[in-house]
Amino acid sequence: MIRKKPEDLRSYRWFGPDTMRGFSHRSRMMQLGYRKEDFTGRPVIAIVNTWSEINPCHAHLRERAEAVKRGVWHAGGFPVEIPAFSITETYMKPSPMLYRNLLAMDTEETLRSLPIDGAVLMGGCDKTTPGLLMGAISMNLPAIFLPAGPMLRGNWNGKPLGSGTDLWKFWTERCAGNLSDEDWNGVESGIARSPGFCMTMGTAATMTALAEAMGMTLPGGSSIPAADSNHVRLAIDSGKRIVEMVWEDSKPDEILTMAAIRNAITVDMAIGGSTNAIIHLVAMARRRGLDLPLSLFDEIARHVPVLANIRPSGEFLMEDFYYAGGLRALMAEIPDLLHLDCRTVNGKTLGENLDGARVVNHDVIRTREAPLADSGGTAILYGTLAPDGAVIKTVASDPRFRQHTGPAVVFNDYRDLEARINRDDLNVTESSVLVLRNAGPLGGPGMPEWGMLPIPQKLLRQGIRDMVRISDARMSGTSYGTCVLHVSPESYVGGPLALVQDGDAITLDIPNRKLDLLVPENEIERRRSQWIPPIAQSNRGYLALYRERVTQAHQGCDFDFLGPGASPLEPDIF
């Protein structure tokens, strides 16, 4: 293996030359109290930190950055902690997804413009993982992803509570009049009780697991709870390892091969992962110059069993998953379905990293013989209502609705939904199909997680807890129900969803992967000729850029100018 020499380091261009600029760069480091030998000829490691005081999932990342620094110093590198745009799922409106691409640009440009040789990327709350990775993939400097880790189990009256999943469940019961104020307050104060991201198999736990499956995280790292002291050691080890990766010139393009991405999809299915992973994986692959059609998700889903018995599809939580052996143990159950020769950030292959891994609790990580579902965590649907595809998390849907035809009840946007969904005169039954439009990448904007449309209260009172729902929105990974998502093209740009009217028959046929609007073609054309495109409410700043350049869901919702093509330019130093 070729090792870099100190003069080969990217940072040496800033700190090495005996020039006026070199003088300036060195003297300003010395202004910070460092000695020349601290930073010259040593790998400069950016600790890209998405901590903020309004991001509870990343509340511990200031402390973890100190642990990463210990590792970097130990290994002979020079750490610099750099703040990055902090996307907090809970608070950022209208949708944090609107800002994933901004974090990716922030990461890419930070790494590009500064004297950085390698990066430890710190985050975990839903969009942060893909945002950081997309930027690092584009810049293609050595990089390790350090997952923030899930929070500890929630607790209420001795019962474990899961992020999101139990919020939806208890809110439904409250709407149905079954939960007192005291109980509701108990749930509210018990559901999130430590730093870390959502501890159900939501988007955060899914994406950090996929980062590990792709080889971008140290083995076993994605399962460690944020509050566990093993997480501190993971941070130190990540800091130590990234210095070696710089000397070895081990970069994301060697790790993120098509085989590695297939591994990520396989693991996504085996953990019953969030549907959001599809959009993020397509975007990441595209950054790497790889074409990832939606059909590949469906193809892989058909032969991968769901083994992780974690909410919302299953019973347990991420803390249980860690104690049961974690992601390494789960992957060790399906070695024949994985490309074991893929290289990972620790310099070993995935297969080598799985040596010795085993499941210690088969209630939490099921065996191949007794999976949670035989196949198909997720299905991709096509048809007259979704010419470019739609997504459904099969494992979280009610089997009664997997082949269903019913009349549409259409909501033009979320405001309309809020205004009418609980009215007693709404013409809806259990077999109706709820349709929400203008919730896609442009319509939301930012494709908010509105896809788990609420069940109308009058049906809740009848004991109904699931029905078919269709939208161009996304859905939280912690949600559940028969929800068809990511309908593409979205209604805002004139996709067929824009033309559905109340009472139209819609067929959902998951076994045959079909989603059809049963309206004659000539009637569709008549409606299309009368369709008036919506008018954007605001068109300034980042939103204007987003509206102009974002792609549709099946293309990953990335900006069209950040896909394959020209690599980032190394900056001139004059």
Ligand code: FES
């Ligand atoms: Fe951050 Fe759920 S709110 S992961």
